[in-house]
Amino acid sequence: MGLYVAIPLILFILLLLWIVPVGLWLQAIFSIGGGHVTIFNLVGMRFRRVPPGVIVSGLIAAKKAGLDQVNGDDLEVHYMAGGNVDKVVDALIAASKAGIELTFSIATAIDLAGRDVLSAVQTSVYPKVIDAPVDGKLSAVAKDGIEVRARARVTVRTDIPNLVGGATEDTIIARVGEGIVSAIGSRETYEAVLENPDSISRTVLEKGLNSGTAFEILSIDIADIDVGKNIGAQLQADQAEADLRVAQAKAETRRAMAVALEQEMKAKVVEAESEVPLAMAEAFKKGNLGVLDYYKLDNIASDTSMRQSIAGVSDDKNNDSEG
Numbered sequence: 001m002g003l004y005v006a007i008p009l010i011l012f013i014l015l016l017l018w019i020v021p022v023g024l025w026l027q028a029i030f031s032i033g034g035g036h037v038t039i040f041n042l043v044g045m046r047f048r049r050v051p052p053g054v055i056v057s058g059l060i061a062a063k064k065a066g067l068d069q070v071n072g073d074d075l076e077v078h079y080m081a082g083g084n085v086d087k088v089v090d091a092l093i094a095a096s097k098a099g100i101e102l103t104f105s106i107a108t109a110i111d112l113a114g115r116d117v118l119s120a121v122q123t124s125v126y127p128k129v130i131d132a133p134v135d136g137k138l139s140a141v142a143k144d145g146i147e148v149r150a151r152a153r154v155t156v157r158t159d160i161p162n163l164v165g166g167a168t169e170d171t172i173i174a175r176v177g178e179g180i181v182s183a184i185g186s187r188e189t190y191e192a193v194l195e196n197p198d199s200i201s202r203t204v205l206e207k208g209l210n211s212g213t214a215f216e217i218l219s220i221d222i223a224d225i226d227v228g229k230n231i232g233a234q235l236q237a238d239q240a241e242a243d244l245r246v247a248q249a250k251a252e253t254r255r256a257m258a259v260a261l262e263q264e265m266k267a268k269v270v271e272a273e274s275e276v277p278l279a280m281a282e283a284f285k286k287g288n289l290g291v292l293d294y295y296k297l298d299n300i301a302s303d304t305s306m307r308q309s310i311a312g313v314s315d316d317k318n319n320d321s322e323g
Contacts, residue, residue, distance in 0.1 A: 024037075028056050031064070032060055032063040037056060048076070050080060054075075055075050055085065059075060061089050062089050065093040067089075074104060078108045081112060082112065083112050087117055091107050092107055095121045098125045100125070115164075124160060127155050129155050130154045132153070133151070133173060137151045138181060139181075140185055142188070142192070142193060145233060146228070146229075146230055146232070147190075148194075148225065148228065149227075150180055150225040152176055152177075152180060153221045154172060154176050154217060154221075155220075156210075157215065166213050166214030172215055179204035179207055180204055
């Protein structure tokens with residue numbers, strides 16, 4: 001009988017200790033005093049499905065670091081909103097130690113926006129380097145038509161006030177790439193680019209490319225640069241080839257028109273020849289042409305045909321002898 005009573009009693013005590021985290025309450029009392037966390041706060045966290053250990057640990061760390069702006073209710077609200085309490089507290093402590101102005105509201109907003117607030121603070125202290133472009137090199141063409149390929153290294157620092165709503169690293173890379181291409185394209189020769197690549201980076205840096213982004217550009221350095229193809233000459237060659245094809249097409253059109261005209265003229269001659277017998281018959285009827293005249297014309301035509309035949313045979317013999 002005693003065993004049946006003891007087991008439920010033990011389970012009740014364990015459940016009570018889980019609902020009422022006395023250990024966390026004592027930890028909070030001895031660490032930051034009893035005024036910040038009460039036993040009722042911890043019990044309420046259990047029912048609100050907020051892990052008391054996360055809130056108490058974050059609150060203790062913040063108070064030990066001298067962050068009086070942080071309280072348990074704010075941490076609990078941030079957790080229920082889906083935020084990362086540990087990262088927010090660590091970021092606030094890191095910013096405080098580095099002398100960076102970062103309020104709790106801004107830190108939580110950054111965290112809820114999906115950004116890594118701790119990494120942002122660390123980047124503010126230790127600037128990071130971004131390759132532009134990430135892979136390969138940028139290709140640009142100077143005014144003399146020579147291609148120049150370059151790769152830049154951009155040193156940036158997180159601009160915490162603009163982190164929420166500010167553009168990401170991809171925007172920085174795109175803007176720097178566009179600026180480099182424009183700067184190279186404005187140079188008269190590729191040699192001017194190779195002689196003074198720093199002028200390219202200075203020109204790009206003066207454009208204020210970090211506007212509207214979450215970063216502050218500290219420097220732009222040309223890491224690698226070399227000469228590519230003669231794009232201007234290649235374009236001229238392609239244009240000449242295209243012009244040649246156009247000229248050939250026009251010549252072919254003119255030749256076809258000439259052939260068509262020749263065929264048309266031959267057809268007119270045949271048509272005219274077909275009307276000769278009719279004209280002669282009409283002349284006979286009207287008495288404008290006599291029999292003797294007809295025979296003379298026939299003899300002349302036969303003589304002409306014979307002469308042409310003899311001339312053709314003669315030409316063929318000459319051609320055979322030359323061959």
